[in-house]
Amino acid sequence: MSDVPRIYPSRPVESTEPARDLRAELNAEQAAAATFPSGPLLIIAGAGTGKTRTLTYRVADLLQRGIPAERILLLTFTRRASQEMLSRVERLVGSASRQVHGGTFHSTGHRLLRRFGASAGVPSDFTIMDQGDAEDLMQLSRASLGVADAKKKRFPKKETLHYIYSRHINTEIPIEEIIGAEYPPFLEYVEAITRIYADYTERKATRNLVDYDDLLLFWLAMLEGSDSLGSRIAGLYDHVLVDEYQDTNTLQARILSAMCRGHGNLSVVGDDAQSIYAFRGASFRNILDFPRSFPDTTIVTLEENYRSVQPILDVSNTLISRAAERYTKNLWTKREGGEKPWLVSVQDEPQQTRFVVERILELHEQGMPLREMSVLFRAGYMSADLEIELTNRKIPFDKWGGLKFLEAAHVKDILAFLRVLENPRDEVSWYRILMLLPGIGDSTARGLMEGLQEQAWHPDAFQRIVPPARAREAHTALGTLLHRLRTTDDTPGAVAREISRIRTLYDDILKEKYDHPDSRLSDLEQLQGIAGGYPSRGAFLSAIALEPPQSTQDLGSGAEDDETDTLVLSTVHSAKGKEWDAVFLIWAVDGYFPMSRSIGNEEELEEERRLMYVAMTRARNHLAVTYPLHSYGSRRGADYSIDQLSRFLDREVRGQMERVVPQFDALPDTPAEPSAGVDLRAVMRGRFRGGGTGGR
DNA sequence: GTCACAGAAATTTTT
DNA sequence: TTTCTGTGAC
Numbered sequence: 001m002s003d004v005p006r007i008y009p010s011r012p013v014e015s016t017e018p019a020r021d022l023r024a025e026l027n028a029e030q031a032a033a034a035t036f037p038s039g040p041l042l043i044i045a046g047a048g049t050g051k052t053r054t055l056t057y058r059v060a061d062l063l064q065r066g067i068p069a070e071r072i073l074l075l076t077f078t079r080r081a082s083q084e085m086l087s088r089v090e091r092l093v094g095s096a097s098r099q100v101h102g103g104t105f106h107s108t109g110h111r112l113l114r115r116f117g118a119s120a121g122v123p124s125d126f127t128i129m130d131q132g133d134a135e136d137l138m139q140l141s142r143a144s145l146g147v148a149d150a151k152k153k154r155f156p157k158k159e160t161l162h163y164i165y166s167r168h169i170n171t172e173i174p175i176e177e178i179i180g181a182e183y184p185p186f187l188e189y190v191e192a193i194t195r196i197y198a199d200y201t202e203r204k205a206t207r208n209l210v211d212y213d214d215l216l217l218f219w220l221a222m223l224e225g226s227d228s229l230g231s232r233i234a235g236l237y238d239h240v241l242v243d244e245y246q247d248t249n250t251l252q253a254r255i256l257s258a259m260c261r262g263h264g265n266l267s268v269v270g271d272d273a274q275s276i277y278a279f280r281g282a283s284f285r286n287i288l289d290f291p292r293s294f295p296d297t298t299i300v301t302l303e304e305n306y307r308s309v310q311p312i313l314d315v316s317n318t319l320i321s322r323a324a325e326r327y328t329k330n331l332w333t334k335r336e337g338g339e340k341p342w343l344v345s346v347q348d349e350p351q352q353t354r355f356v357v358e359r360i361l362e363l364h365e366q367g368m369p370l371r372e373m374s375v376l377f378r379a380g381y382m383s384a385d386l387e388i389e390l391t392n393r394k395i396p397f398d399k400w401g402g403l404k405f406l407e408a409a410h411v412k413d414i415l416a417f418l419r420v421l422e423n424p425r426d427e428v429s430w431y432r433i434l435m436l437l438p439g440i441g442d443s444t445a446r447g448l449m450e451g452l453q454e455q456a457w458h459p460d461a462f463q464r465i466v467p468p469a470r471a472r473e474a475h476t477a478l479g480t481l482l483h484r485l486r487t488t489d490d491t492p493g494a495v496a497r498e499i500s501r502i503r504t505l506y507d508d509i510l511k512e513k514y515d516h517p518d519s520r521l522s523d524l525e526q527l528q529g530i531a532g533g534y535p536s537r538g539a540f541l542s543a544i545a546l547e548p549p550q551s552t553q554d555l556g557s558g559a560e561d562d563e564t565d566t567l568v569l570s571t572v573h574s575a576k577g578k579e580w581d582a583v584f585l586i587w588a589v590d591g592y593f594p595m596s597r598s599i600g601n602e603e604e605l606e607e608e609r610r611l612m613y614v615a616m617t618r619a620r621n622h623l624a625v626t627y628p629l630h631s632y633g634s635r636r637g638a639d640y641s642i643d644q645l646s647r648f649l650d651r652e653v654r655g656q657m658e659r660v661v662p663q664f665d666a667l668p669d670t671p672a673e674p675s676a677g678v679d680l681r682a683v684m685r686g687r688f689r690g691g692g693t694g695g696r
Numbered sequence: 697g698t699c700a701c702a703g704a705a706a707t708t709t710t711t
Numbered sequence: 712t713t714t715c716t717g718t719g720a721c
Contacts, residue, residue, distance in 0.1 A: 078711085106711050131710080212711055279709060379708045409714090441698045470698080546711070573709045595708065611709085 022057050022064070022092070026050075033267075033300040034058040040260075040294035041267040042245075042287070046331045047274060047316070047617035048307030048579065055243055055269050056085050059100060060092040062239055069099035073237040073259070076104060077244040079547045081577060085243070101237070105252055107546050109215035112222065112233060119229060120222050125538070126210045127423040128545040132407060134211040135162045136428045141199040145192070156186050156193065165197055169213040170249045170281030207425040207457075216251050223258035234259050244577075245270030245290070249281040257293065266294065272327050273320045276573060276611050278603070284610075288325065305331040307579055309338020312616065312623050315656045319648055320613045323606060331617075341616070341623035343649065343657040348630045353389045355626060355662045356584050360395070360567065363582055363622070370396065372581035374568040376615045378593040382586065383569050390567070400570040406544060410510055410520045411527055415541070417502045418495070421485055422537055425457040436509050437474035444471050459486060481505050495540050496532035499524070572615045583619035585612075588627040590644040612648050625649070625657070 023031045030050055033043045034057035045051035055074075062072055076082040082102040089097040103111070114124045129137065139158040156164070160183065168175050175197070176190050186193070204211065210218070223230045240259055242248070245268035248256075260266040268290065275284035291297040305313055313331045320326070346352045360373055377383050383399065390397050405411060413436060416429035423429075427449060434445035448465055455461035463479040485498055503524060510524075511517045534540035568580070587593055593612060598604035616623060627645050649657075 104711065215711085277710075280711075381707060439698075443697060468697090571709065597708080607709095 022061055026054065026057060027304055029300055029302050029304075030054045030057070033302070035061050036267070036298060036300070038239075038263070038265050040264055040290075040297040042290050042297050042299045043267070043269040043302065044287075044299065044327045044329060045269050045271055045302040046305065046329050047271060047614070048305040049302035049331070050304075050306055051269050051271070051302065052081075052085060052088075052243075052577075054302065055241060055267075056088045056092065058241065058267060059085070059089045059097065063089075063093050063097055063100075067238055069097055070101065071236070071238040072100045073108070073240045074100055074102040075108060075240065075242045076102065077247060077577075079104060079107070081243060104546070105248070105255070106212060106215045109219040109255075110542065110546060113210070113215060113218050116222055116229060116233060117218065120218070120225065122210070122218060123208060125423065126208045127419050127426055128215070128542055129209050129211045129428065130406070130545050131162070131212065132412065133209075133428045134166075135159055136432070137203060137209065137211075138162045138165070138196070138200055140427065140431065141196045141203060145196055145199055155189060156183065160186075161193065161196060164193070165200070166213050167281055169217055170251050171283065172250050203427065207427045208423050209426060209428070216255065220251060220255050220258065223255065230258070231262075234262055238263060239265045239267070242266070242268040243270075246272050246275035246284050246287045247277040247280075247282045248286050249283055250286070251281070253286050253293065264294070273323065273329075273610055274576070274614050276576065276607060276614060278607050288327070301327070301329055303329050303331055305333045307620055308333065308617065309335055309621055311338050311340040311656065312619050312621075315341050315623075315653055316613055316616045318653050318656060319609070319616065322648075322650070323609060324602075338621060340656065340658040341619075341625060342660045343654060344624055344626040344660045344662065345645075346626055346628050346662060348628045349385050351662070351664065352586055352626050352628050353386045354664060356386060356586065356624075357389055357393060357395070358662075359584070359624065360582075368581055370565045370567040373583070374570055374575065374578075374580045374618070375584040375586060376570055376572050376575050376618065377586050378572060378595060378611070380571055382592065386569065386586070390569075395567060396564065397567040397569050400568065400574040405523065405526075408520070408523060410514075411523055413506060413510075414499060414502055414524060414527060415544070417485075417506070418498065418537055418541060420482070421498070422541055424452075424459050424461075433478070436506075437471070437478060439471040439474050440467075444468060448475075477505060490536065492535070493532050495534055495537050496528045498537065499528045499531055503528075572611050575618055576614060579618050579620055581620050582622035583615070583624075585615050585623070585625045588612075588625045588646040588649060589631070590647055593646050594648070609648050612646070624660075 023035060026034055027050075030053065033041065033054050036058070043051070043054060045054065059072060059074060063069060074082060074085065076085065082104070086097065086100060086102050089100065101108070110128070113122060113126075117126070118124050135158045138161050142155075142158060142161060164175065164178050164183070167173065167178055171178075175194060176187070179186050179190060179193070203209070204214070223233055237259065240256060242256065247270075256266055256268075268287070270287045272284045272287050275282060275287070278284075291299065308316075308331075310333055313333060317330055344355060346355055356375060360370070363373060364370060375383065375386060380399075387397070387399070406415075413432065416426075416432040419426045419429040420433065430449055430452065431445055434440050434448055435442070440448070444467065448462075448467060451465040452461045455464065460483075462482060465475070467475040481501065481504070485501055489497065507521065507524075510520060514520060530544075531540050534543065568575075568578075570578075590596075590599070594605055594608035598608050616625075627643065629643055631643055
């Protein structure tokens, strides 16, 4: 490297210099964490304290110490986070870092299972089911056991069954205990439910299917099972680093412990105050208990915030100080001044929308790009009104979270065809395809699948089956299509061509099924485009299951948002790890935030509080929290209500905020008299209380 | 058994 | 607005 000719004048130490002093670029605590020699390390990193930076530098430091890149495993929460971190490492120490293994827990489990699964009884050509598929398979088990007797009392739905199952796997809490705590009415079915789970597990095994939970479960099983395999996998890495540790669950903690059993070199970064994935089995106890699970843990706390102005930190600190159990830390910054966060009371949702839009335009006129602003909310549907208004005003926005492209029925239909080609035993996909065809309903579909099973799911089995007369035409059409698709084609773009062939059959079904097929057809075009970028059908299906695109924008040509100036609308969950110059938090109302479902449950309420903390700490310079005083509609049976400000914004928190009451001019497009204090619509809705009609 | 239709229900957060 | 469920015709 020293042979590279120097450019004159020579610049200060370049990133490719091996002797770069990383320590000098960090504060004292960050440096201590980044250069920590070995053993268990827990970094408690408050929001905006340079968590990513510290972890990045730690990887760089390990590389500088001579640890081979491929013996470092970096586990992150999203693929984005891992890519970002690895590219930052590369900038620090050069391309040698490209060999560092990085990814999510699930994608790492996936990789290991493809590689080592065969020796543990999982053939490497399995297909991954996403949550929806897993629920559908659960439905097949549920129906085949005939446990759900329609006449009797209600039995848990497939979603509930899957939720309990997944929770059991991820938290290792016994099934009975979960049901007792969350669904006491179903306690009498524990035995039947357990039988369904046994059947579900069996079905997965015989159909060569793997669900999300299995990716972790099998990883752990491989580690703890046979000695040689376990040691071989654990022996792949000398150092394991984990980001967002507060969002890991019991199963993941066990995996880590088994991965590091030989060397104990486990570094985790997290913030207990930002633990927001309990519904997925994550437990912030994990981070609280880390020092107990890993004796001789060194703890480093990062408190200096580089993101927000002090008034925003003050409010956030006060908010989170109410939390029952936590690692105490107080964020502070050297940044001076800054405006207090606004607490904005508005009359109702339209006014809230109006305030947000006008304030955004105001900031924009002052020179703030749209991409430096975001609007956050508790749940995806809460931005509906705002989205309409933004569209009307032609303000470009990008919505994160909420409805996903891949969950659309027509997209799943196409994927089902591909999956059957990839894995002829994929029962869920067979059922889905068969039910699309004219003349085939539930029982014919089941009959056909039995026929397939009898022929051991042979790729040609389908064409050999003799269907009932009414389904003959559909059977021939599908059989011909499948036959044509069976030709092996591994030239680039093969997957896209397969989709295009599938569409010769499917597009007609789609047009028949939906009144306005145009937008759905264009979704399929888009899917075809994405598929074109993958080397193989298997790679495409795995990628789409493990790393679904976050928003429809992600699906575009791949051009990053940096070029276009776009406002971000996001759920608080999806906003994790991000930051903006100005943040609007809407619907800060009891029942919305916290959500009414969590009121009454201590733990869930604590999680909601942490969620609000996450939301507030996304803001660098401007934070506005809005709450409508009234809301209409039928949420939770209430038709018209006087809203209460979110309980988290108690007196002391409010005291650190700036009260703002926007004064709007009369709306130009509503030439009505000033409000008489009566809302006719609300009164009318009140007559049909409990109707549950769902707004617009 | 399939299918069309109507009416009802349902909306947290994600790998 | 979309998705699910029940009913009855064929």
